Amino acid sequence: MKAFVLTIVCGILFVTGCQMEPTKDIKPLQLSNEVLINQEQADEAKQIVLSMEEVVEIKGVAVKDAIYLAPRVKHFDRFRLNEIRKSSHQAVKKKYPNASVHVSTDQKIFMELEKLEQALKNRSISEKRLENKLTELEDMMKG
Known part of the structure; x- marks a missing residue:
């Protein structure tokens, strides 16, 4: 009888221990202080989207009046990608009503925005080249 109770207790502890999620301490890359092209809109938009419960990480870039964001969501929440997008x-459009906001949960877009963030941080990309890259990303988001 004791072995049976011990097995049940261990099973319950194992199941509840595996379901615990770590706290959200991830902060998005803040670009506004380090780059030549103003990224304040992107930084604030990333904070808005990251405050959503489903989002675990986000990449984003802004140019002129366009904001491009790519959130990474929790595994279980991938069933609700349309709703999250x-x-x-x-939420971002509410903060920036005059901006053109583009949100994609596609992993390819996430990786491309990550590269652009790093290029902006390293100051290795011009505004014209950034605009061209973002236009390409916008086409990928539509297609």
Whole structure:
């Protein structure tokens, strides 16, 4: 009887221990202080989207009046990608009503925005080249 109770207790502890998620201490890369092209809009938009419960990481870049964001969501929440994209788009659009906001949960877009963030941080990309890259990303988001 004691072995049976001990097995049940160990099983319950194992199941509850595996379901615990780490706290969200991830901070997005803040670019506004380190780059030549103003990224304050992107930094604030990243904070808005990262405050959503489903989002664990985000990459984003802004140029002129366009903001490009790519959130990475929790594994279980991948079933609700359309809803997450829509709500994050609305939240950023509420803050920046005159900006053109583009949100994608595609991993390829996430990686490309990560490269652009690093290029901006290293000051190795011009504004014209950034605009061209973002236009390409926008085409990928649509197609």
